[in-house]
Amino acid sequence: MPEKMERDLRKYARSTNTRLIVGALILLFLIGDGLVALIYGVQAGGFALLCTAIGLLPLGLIVGWLWLIEKFARRLDDG
Numbered sequence: 001m002p003e004k005m006e007r008d009l010r011k012y013a014r015s016t017n018t019r020l021i022v023g024a025l026i027l028l029f030l031i032g033d034g035l036v037a038l039i040y041g042v043q044a045g046g047f048a049l050l051c052t053a054i055g056l057l058p059l060g061l062i063v064g065w066l067w068l069i070e071k072f073a074r075r076l077d078d079g
Contacts, residue, residue, distance in 0.1 A: 036048040
């Protein structure tokens with residue numbers, strides 16, 4: 001009889017969330033900024049890319065800070 005596969009729902013949720021975030025960023029950068037570049041020109045597209053990146057910078061800093069706190073907390077729990 002084949003072995004029963006174990007389900008790691010936390011791993012599945014983490015990979016699903018990662019895929020959703022990556023997909024949203026791809027849509028935002030490629031479709032959003034690509035349409036700006038297509039309609040208004042390459043210079044406007046470059047500026048839209050710059051503005052999008054600067055706008056996402058605070059979010060990236062918050063996520064990075066929370067990730068560091070999690071790593072530090074896990075290290076303290078492990079002893």
